[in-house]
Amino acid sequence: MLETPSAPPAELAPHVAPPAPEAAVDKLNDVASRLLPRVLDRIDSEAASGLSREALAEQLASLISELAQELRLPLNHREQGDVVTLLVNDMLGLGPLEPLLADDKVTDIMVNGPRQVYVESGGKLVLSDARFRDNAHVMSVATRIVSQVGRRVDESSPLVDARLADGSRVNIIIPPLAIDGPSISIRKFSKRRIDLDLMARQGNVSAEMATVLKIASRCRLNILISGGTGSGKTTLLNALSQMIAADERVVTIEDAAELQLQQPHVVRLETRPANLEGRGEITMRELVKNALRMRPDRIILGEIRGGEALDMLQAMNTGHDGSLGTIHANRPREALTRLENMVGMSGVNLPAKAVRTQIAAAVQMIVQISRMRDGVRRVTSITEVVGMEGEVITTQELFAFRFTGEGPDGRLQGQFDSAGLRPHFTTRAEYFGLDRLLLEAIG
Known part of the structure; x- marks a missing residue:
């Protein structure tokens, strides 16, 4: 009679990634994607790009409230604030990456297509709850990054190194080289002076x-x-x-x-x-x-x-x-x-x-x-x-x-x-x- 094999020690057991709280993030991303075209129709995007984050957020807050009523979107006050933040990040920054860039504990950000954004925090890689709407959204952010340093990313130049305004190092690789969608790797610039x-x-x-x-x-x-x-x-x-x-x-x-x-x-x-x-x-x-x-x-x-x-x-x-x-x-x-x-x-x-x-x-x-x-x-x-x-x-x-x-x-x-x-x-x-x-x- 064969013996049932014992379970492997805990340190040798296969690692299973914890589930990410995707539903709430996906809901907000879906709402933001529906509202963004209407927001751009009603505001002067060129003038908006010259505003501070606070001033733009203030203008968008009342507009989002109106649009939510028009489209009968079931958004409470906190969710409306979250949508405003998403839109401000999209219009003035790097979209879903903005909170990660602002987090001093995060040292590396790795985007593997729209659904997976990993970060290194405390020396360990963890899956963040940041999400992009789709591949086009990732490409939009990638293009914004490289255009700031006079470079381009497209099918003729699908692999590019760049840097952010604060000195953070960026590597971007897109299809056809990246099979599962555009990939962005950011090595964050340390704000601390390390000696x-x-x-x-x-x-x-x-x-x-x-x-x-x-x-x-x-x-x-x-x-x-x-x-x-x-x-x-x-x-x-x-x-x-x-x-x-x-x-x-x-x-x-x-x-x-x-x-x-x-x-x-x-x-x-x-x-x-x-x-x-x-x-x-x-x-x-x-x-x-x-x-x-x-x-x-x-x-x-x-x-x-x-x-x-x-x-x-x-x-x-x-x-x-x-x-x-x-x-x-x-x-x-x-x-x-x-x-x-x-x-x-x-x-x-x-x-x-x-x-x-x-x-x-x-x-x-x-x-x-x-x-x-x-x-x-x-x-x-x-x-x-x-x-x-x-x-x-x-x-x-x-x-x-x-x-x-x-x-x-x-x-x-x-x-x-x-x-x-x-x-x-x-x-x-x-x-x-x-x-x-x-x-x-x-x-």
């Missing part, structure tokens, strides 16, 4: 690691920040950049400008996509080459992803020390391999040893950051690039995060361990008068 001291208090790094990173930036090391998507690379890059002196000329190069540098002398460059005829594209590689003619003290590359890696390495090797950049990789050693592969994408045929020698001479530190399963971003490794042994780039790890368990609140526990090694850049720190502080932090 290394705050990261230490939050448990993203230890106090000693924060000190070493401050010294590394102050000593003008070329630093590569490595991590996966959404791991906090740009936030860490912003924190490191705060150690740049106010009298230095900094040139930043990004696909969509999102860095928040506080220095007075910053030149921000942004790539440009091709026009309808396929001409006029300005790549990151061209911007790196141009930046070298602008007399920069430091160059900051938002993300290294292609042939610009070679130009960046040459810049780091020719007097532009203290430069920073981010790269997608899961480990420091993998970051070096990816950098080597990207140099190969430049079209310049160099022997592998020559490329590695350039990397070893240009990059002095790799900072690995990860978003762990409890939603907390942690710097998991600070690794120095020491030099070459034969054809291999040699490194030494100064700090590492060691996982030890999980607390009752679900937060991962662990410690940031120092390897106790004398940093390779101690002599450089001595030149800046920071060697004693560095050795104390290393322990």
